[in-house]
Amino acid sequence: MLLCELGLPTLALLIPLSSLSPWLYLIGGFGVSLGVVGGNVVKATFHQSYCPPELLGRLAATTSFVNYGTIPLGALLGGTLGELLGLRPALWITTAGVPLTGLFLFFSPIRRQRDLPTHQRSVVPVADSSRVRMD
Numbered sequence: 219m220l221l222c223e224l225g226l227p228t229l230a231l232l233i234p235l236s237s238l239s240p241w242l243y244l245i246g247g248f249g250v251s252l253g254v255v256g257g258n259v260v261k262a263t264f265h266q267s268y269c270p271p272e273l274l275g276r277l278a279a280t281t282s283f284v285n286y287g288t289i290p291l292g293a294l295l296g297g298t299l300g301e302l303l304g305l306r307p308a309l310w311i312t313t314a315g316v317p318l319t320g321l322f323l324f325f326s327p328i329r330r331q332r333d334l335p336t337h338q339r340s341v342v343p344v345a346d347s348s349r350v351r352m353d
Contacts, residue, residue, distance in 0.1 A: 219257060219260045219261070219323065219328070220320070220323055220324060220329065221253075221256070222252075222253045222254075222256035222257035222260060223253065223257045223319075223320040223323050224317055224320030224321065224323065224324055225253070225320075226249045226250070226252050226253030226256070227249065227250050227253045227254075227316045227317045227319075227320060228249070228317040229245060229246045229248070229249025229250065229253075230246050230249065230250045230313040230314075230316040230317060231246070231313055231314065231317070232245055232246035232249075233246040233247065233309065233313050234306060234309040234310045234313055246313070250316060265277055265278075265281075292312075296308060296312055299311055299312070
């Protein structure tokens, strides 16, 4: 997951250099795309194996809302940066932000995990003996 979320998106830094060669844009875009697809597969597999089935719909809806809900904010921010700083500096800032988001995972406890858990630890409630009626 770290490779998909942090390693491959680092290739996004090649995109602003596309004026040197169109291949740099192609390599950068391919790296970002490969990282997004790979990361989504790993995360979806984890969600489906870890989350209780009755909560999968809520998890999918919340994840989609957060992911797709930030797209308009990013578009506004990118447009504002492009207007204020110019196209090249805005492109450098936005492409540098792509691998930086993976740092959340790098500094989280997930970095020390070899395998993701496959199920939640269940907490079995202890019966309250004061409520048990003995007739």
